[in-house]
Amino acid sequence: MFAGIVVVTLLALGAGAGVLWLRRYLADGTEKLVAAIDNLLPQIQCAQCGHPGCRAYAEALARGATTIDRCPPGGERTQLALAELLGDAPGGAPLPSPARTHLARIDEAACIGCALCLPACPVDAIVGASGFLHTVIAAECTACELCLELCPVDCIALVPRPEHPVSTA
């Protein structure tokens, strides 16, 4: 009886110590997977996926904490590449962001040419210089909203793309 308690206790402690040792000394290969996922992302750090940047999104994907359909700038191509790498089914739902249907527009009458919005744009879709009028390149804008807050005169707004009229409902 006493011997049984001692043996089982020692065995449990030994097994636990062994697993702990393995956990400490075996390299965590997750880093490789994160790098592979990060490689497929567009690297414009727009944060539309809800993570601070592409790298953070890759880490969340590696943990299985999020889904592969969160990257509007990457679009269908990125989603299919991620699906192939991770073996996840591509999401049936459309991308959750307004990237396809909206874009940022600068109210040219109000713009004071302060250039504060220029460095904020992850895809360099705003052209202009200090003291000059700015404008948005429609083909490049991903509607990430990063420039909206920075404008001191609130002259940037997200508007529907002309080719995608949004219903008023």
Add this chain to the structure above:
Amino acid sequence: METAVLIIVSTVLANNFVLHRFLGLCPFLGASARLDAARGMALATLLVLTLASIAGHLIFRFLLVPFGLEYLATLTFILIIAALVQAVELIVRAISPLVQRILGLYLPLITTNCAVLGVALLNVRQQRSLLEAAWFGFGAGLGFAFVLITFAALRERTDRAPVPAAFQGAPLALLTAGLMAIAFTGFGGMAGD
């Protein structure tokens, strides 16, 4: 060598753990919906079964028998299987984090695969030597991998077949498993228990 071949033929075909002894049915049904996941599961279980068989034998012979603690076999085997599965998960994570991500929860769930505990206990009951125990565990893993992958391949096909509504999904999977078990009785008598 002859005993090794006999043990492997016996455990893979004649006395298959899943289809003859009906052990390890939960991962057999749970992890067989997709072929690639089934393949990873089969490999991980093969590794755990072989290691658990060897570790169980060593612990029984050198730790339990000298102290007269044979009655604690089940308890200690559960303990070492749990630790082994943790170790295997860490190894898989180090080698291929992708496989770990695809298998997800099924990897730690090998702990509750009754085939693993069954192999360790049968080794003790049938008084196998260390080498025989190792071959028995390996053969059981091979047999499990064989039927799991075959079953997953069958299920991938029946999932796309036009099946009457009443048989879709789980009913057809269970029927398929039953038919496979009947087919495996054809191997009976090829090798002793």
